[in-house]
Structure formats: structure tokens, C-alpha cells
Amino acid sequence: xxDTPSWAIAIALFFCLYFVxxxxxxxxxxxxxxxxxxxxxxxxxxxxxxxxxxLLLVLAVYAFNQLEFKRETAPIFIVSAILMLIAxxxxxxxxxxxxxxxxxxxxxxxxxxxFYIFTVIGYIVDVAYRGAPPLSRFRELSVLAAFWxxxxxxxxxxxxxxxxxxxxxxxxTDAILRLGxxxxxxxxxKKFWLADGVGVYVDxxxxxxxxxxAEMDGFQALITLLGFGTQIYFDFSGxxxxxxxxxxxxxxxxxxxxxxxxxxxxxxEFWRRWHISLSTWFRDYVFLPLGGSRRGNxxxxxxxxxxxxxxxxxxxxxxxxxxxxxxxxxxxxxxxxPWFSRIPSVARRMYVIVxxxxxxxxxxxxxxxxxxxxxxxxxxxxxKFSLDSPFQIAPIAFFIAMLVLDHIVKYYRVDKDGFIxxxxxxxxxxxxxxxxxxxxxxxxxxxxxxxxxx
Numbered sequence: 001x002x003d004t005p006s007w008a009i010a011i012a013l014f015f016c017l018y019f020v021x022x023x024x025x026x027x028x029x030x031x032x033x034x035x036x037x038x039x040x041x042x043x044x045x046x047x048x049x050x051x052x053x054x055l056l057l058v059l060a061v062y063a064f065n066q067l068e069f070k071r072e073t074a075p076i077f078i079v080s081a082i083l084m085l086i087a088x089x090x091x092x093x094x095x096x097x098x099x100x101x102x103x104x105x106x107x108x109x110x111x112x113x114x115f116y117i118f119t120v121i122g123y124i125v126d127v128a129y130r131g132a133p134p135l136s137r138f139r140e141l142s143v144l145a146a147f148w149x150x151x152x153x154x155x156x157x158x159x160x161x162x163x164x165x166x167x168x169x170x171x172x173t174d175a176i177l178r179l180g181x182x183x184x185x186x187x188x189x190k191k192f193w194l195a196d197g198v199g200v201y202v203d204x205x206x207x208x209x210x211x212x213x214a215e216m217d218g219f220q221a222l223i224t225l226l227g228f229g230t231q232i233y234f235d236f237s238g239x240x241x242x243x244x245x246x247x248x249x250x251x252x253x254x255x256x257x258x259x260x261x262x263x264x265x266x267x268x269e270f271w272r273r274w275h276i277s278l279s280t281w282f283r284d285y286v287f288l289p290l291g292g293s294r295r296g297n298x299x300x301x302x303x304x305x306x307x308x309x310x311x312x313x314x315x316x317x318x319x320x321x322x323x324x325x326x327x328x329x330x331x332x333x334x335x336x337x338p339w340f341s342r343i344p345s346v347a348r349r350m351y352v353i354v355x356x357x358x359x360x361x362x363x364x365x366x367x368x369x370x371x372x373x374x375x376x377x378x379x380x381x382x383x384k385f386s387l388d389s390p391f392q393i394a395p396i397a398f399f400i401a402m403l404v405l406d407h408i409v410k411y412y413r414v415d416k417d418g419f420i421x422x423x424x425x426x427x428x429x430x431x432x433x434x435x436x437x438x439x440x441x442x443x444x445x446x447x448x449x450x451x452x453x454x
Contacts, residue, residue, distance in 0.1 A: 010045075011246070014038050014148075018250055022172070029139065032166060035250060036142035043111075043151060050110045057084070058138070058145050061120055065127075065134045065141070074128035078121055085117045090315055112152045114312055116145050118281055119157045125285055126159050135159075140166050147252075149243040153236070153449050155257040155277035165252035176248055179422050183245030186411060190238030195231050196447045198399035202227045203447075210365035213373045217384040219393055221376035227396035228364050229357045230403045233262065235450045236275070244420065255418035260407045265348040266340070267329045267355060276418070282309060299331045306330070313363070318370060322362040329355050 021030060044051035064070065064077050088110040123144060126132035135141045144162055172180075205224045206212045216224065240257035247254045261274035271279045282305050290301040303324065310323020333340055340348070361370035412420050 010042070015249060028167060031250070032139045032143050035148070036139050036146065039142065039146040039148040039151065042148045043146060046111050050113075053084075053110065054116065054146055057081070057116070057120060058142050061123065061145065062138050062141055064124060065136060070128040070134075074124050077124050081117050081121050081124075085113060088113045089311075112150075112154075115150060115152075115154045115156055118278075119150075120145055122156070122281060122285055123159050132159055135163075135166070147247075149246040150254075153239045153243075154275070155240055155243065155254060156281050157254070158277075158281075161254055162252060165247075165250075172249060172251060175422075179420070180245040180248030182422065183241045183248065183412075183420065187238040187241030187243075187245060190234040190241065191449070194399055194402055195233075195235035195238055198227050198396055199231045199235070199447050201396050202231055206365065210369035210373065213365070213369055213376065216373075216376055218376055218379065219384075221373055223393040223396050223400075225357055225361060225373065225377065226400050229262075229360045230396075230400050232360065232363070232450055233258075233403060234399075234406075235447075239449050253419065256412075256414045256420045259414045260410060262353065262356070262403065263349065263407045264352050265345050266333050267326060267352060268333050270352055270356060271326070271330070278309070278312075298334060302331050302334075303327045316366060318362040318365070318367040321367055321370075322359050325355070325359040325362070 018031070018034065021034060026034075040051055040055060043054055060077065060080070064073065067073050123135075127134045135144060143166060144157060144159065147157060147162070150157055202224055204212075205216065205220060205227075213221065237258040244254045244257065255276065257276050259273040259276065261270050264270040264273055286308060287301055287305045290304060291297055292301065306323040306327025307320060308323070309326075310319040310321070313319045313322070343351075358374060361373045364370070365373065410423070412423055415421050
């Protein structure tokens with residue numbers, strides 16, 4: 001979604017009809033029905049079978065709502081949802097285990113399943129164990145689970161954040177309209193100019209499956225790794241900005257999903273700023289139920305959470321290693337906190353960049369290739385400077401500089417409640433970048449959003 005002109009046209013038509021309904025003073029029920037139908041239609045455009053699966057999931061949650069003993073039956077629904085997620089994630093490895101032909105492929109790829117499954121699990125826990133009033137009608141449940149702006153790549157929705165939009169009057173004021181449009185324009189610029197711009201060079205350097213790593217020298221390996229860290233930030237935060245902006249335009253106020261994470265002074269802070277909807281979900285539905293830090297198992301609980309986070313992102317050892325790297329350093333920070341806090345903030349920021357960027361290698365290629373990639377960077381003998389070196393690293397270096405500028409200028413700010421607040425610099429940069437991105441979007445090559453596969 002959002003990554004082709006045809007999707008842009010379809011979404012524009014959605015908004016046109018939505019604003020017609022709003023102008024005719026359509027009720028919240030009418031708007032919710034329209035949003036739910038459009039969400040399923042958008043998902044069916046990807047794959048009709050995946051849309052049917054999502055519809056069946058919503059029907060199952062609706063059935064859960066009708067049960068008298070929700071607390072007792074909730075584990076059945078939660079385990080079923082988790083098994084559904086595992087089946088979708090790990091299906092590619094099933095044929096070989098069953099002795100099926102190697103060319104036996106998954107019948108369809110379930111885009112965004114990680115996001116809507118976590119949304120549904122959070123809803124069941126909130127209703128069954130935390131006293132949240134359930135969404136009694138099918139239309140509201142459909143909006144929660146299938147809400148089209150978040151469906152492909154998040155952010156993960158929470159009942160507390162979407163309830164107001166479902167039931168309260170949601171006039172789109174000039175301020176809300178402006179902020180929504182600005183977020184969409186900035187998100188498009190992040191994705192189609194910055195993320196795709198650097199992604200072309202990163203993909204070219206890495207080759208298929210990381211085959212290009214063997215040919216890199218130290219400079220190329222380092223700049224390519226920094227380039228991928230730049231790409232994934234602009235790609236994912238760009239999608240989040242677009243999704244949140246679209247939600248604003250239809251009366252739903254979602255919290256920020258990114259808050260300049262590379263400016264963090266610790267890995268703990270990084271995870272308060274990166275993919276905020278996921279980190280808070282793991283905190284509230286995994287870490288705290290495990291006991292948090294109260295039962296003397298802080299390190300174990302943190303490692304479990306980060307291991308699950310790695311496996312949530314994908315199969316294979318590389319994602320597990322990525323999660324455990326983050327978990328290990330977060331644990332070390334907890335135990336070394338009195339000493340760690342005395343380190344100058346500049347040094348702590350550099351430490352965060354080194355750890356996060358190093359871990360990204362396991363996010364991009366398999367574990368063996370990631371080790372080779374990092375080996376190129378840490379071995380001083382791999383650095384071979386030539387007259388061509390500046391020209392080889394300059395394109396990626398430009399986009400890295402844009403990442404630094406993004407974190408310095410901060411075109412929006414996040415308030416104490418976690419919501420995005422507009423800044424004047426944000427407004428004017430959005431209009432300029434949005435105009436430029438329009439031409440890139442409709443006339444240039446675009447890459448799929450990275451988080452579509454999760």
C-alpha cells in the first residue's frame with residue numbers, strides 16, 4: 001500500500017467518498033461501515049484468500065465478544081491467533097519437513113499479518129483481563145483489526161487509541177487536516193526520495209543474498225551498512241507517517257511510531273523511540289505478564305522479549321541473533337546504569353549507533369553473510385583507499401547526511417502523551433518535499449516497503 005500510483009489513486013478515491021459522507025453529515029456508524037468495507041476491499045486487492053482469512057479472524061473475535069466467560073476462554077483465542085501467525089511465518093519451511101517437492105510454494109503471502117494479529121491479541125487481553133469494554137458490533141471490530149492505513153506495516157493498533165475515533169464525533173478541523181496532509185507528504189518524501197534513493201545503492205552493493213559482500217573493501221562495507229540503517233529508518237518511519245496522517249484525515253488520532261531513535265543515548269532509550277507501537281506492545285503484553293523486573297528475573301524476561309521480537313520479524317537465526325544483540329545490551333545497561341549514566345552523552349550516542357548499525361547486518365542478510373560483512377568492517381586490513389573510493393561512497397554518504405539532518409532539524413516533535421505536534425519547519429518542508437516526491441513517485445523506480453514482509 002502507498003507504493004504505486006494505482007494505490008495512490010485508489011486511496012484518493014477513498015478519501016473523496018469519505019469526505020462526501022462527512023459533508024452529508026453521515027453518522028459514525030456509516031463512516032465505520034465505509035472504513036471497514038474499504039479496508040477489506042484494499043486487502044482483497046492484494047489477495048482474496050488473505051482477506052478471507054482476516055475476515056474469519058474478525059468473526060472469531062466477534063464470537064469471543066459474545067461469550068459470557070471471556071477470561072476462561074481468552075487463552076484459546078490467543079493461542080489460536082499465535083498459531084495462525086506462526087503458520088504464516090514458517091510455512092516456507094514446512095514443505096521440506098513434510099517431504100514435499102522443493103518447488104511447492106506457499107499459496108499466498110499474508111501481508112501485514114504480524115500487525116493485525118498483535119492488534120487482535122492486545123484487544124482480547126484488554127477485554128478479558130483488564131476490564132476494557134468490548135467492541136460489541138462487528139463493524140467496530142472490523143475497523144480495529146482491518147484498519148487499512150495500518151494493515152500492511154503498522155503501527156500496531158491499541159483499543160485505547162482507536163476507541164475515541166470509533167464512537168465520538170470526529171470533525172476534521174483545518175489543523176487536523178493540515179497535520180494529516182503534512183505527515184503524508186513527509187512520509188512520501190522519506191520513502192520515495194530518501195529510503196528508495198539510498199536503497200538502490202545498498203541493494204547494488206550487496207547483490208542477491210549479500211553476494212556482493214565478498215567483493216567489498218572495508219570502506220564499502222561500512223558505508224553500505226550505514227546506508228541500510230538509513231534506508232530502513234526512512235522506509236519504515238515514512239510508512240508510519242503516511243499511515244498516521246491518513247488516520248488523522250478520517251478522525252483517528254494515533255500516537256507517533258518513531259521519535260528520532262538514532263539520537264538515543266542508550267539501547268533502552270532507542271526502543272522507546274523506534275517502532276514504539278511494537279516495543280510498548282511487548283512491554284504491556286509480554287514483559288509485564290512475565291513479571292517485568294519485580295521477580296528478580298529482569299535479564300531473562302528481557303532476553304525472552306527480544307528473542308520473540310526477533311522471531312516476530314522473520315524466520316532464521318539471523319533475526320533471532322538481531323533480537324538477542326539488542327536484548328543483551330539492554331540487560332547490560334540495566335546492571336551498569338550507575339556507571340553508564342556518567343559517560344558523556346556524545347559517547348553514549350556513538351555506542352548506540354555502533355550497536356544498532358552492527359545488528360542491522362543480521363536484519364538484512366543471513367547470519368553467515370552478516371558475520372562476513374561485519375568482519376570486513378572491523379578488520380583494518382580490509383580498508384583499501386583508491387582514487388575511486390570517494391565516488392563509490394559519496395551517493396550513500398549523501399543520504400546518511402540527510403538522516404543526520406533529519407535528527408537535528410526534527411521536523412515534528414512528540415508531546416508527553418506520545419502524539420505528533422506540528423512545527424513550522426515541518427509545514428514548509430513537507431510542501432516542498434511532497435511536490436518533489438510526486439515527480440519521483442510517478443516517474444521513477446520505487447522499492448517495496450521493507451516492513452511489508454513482516
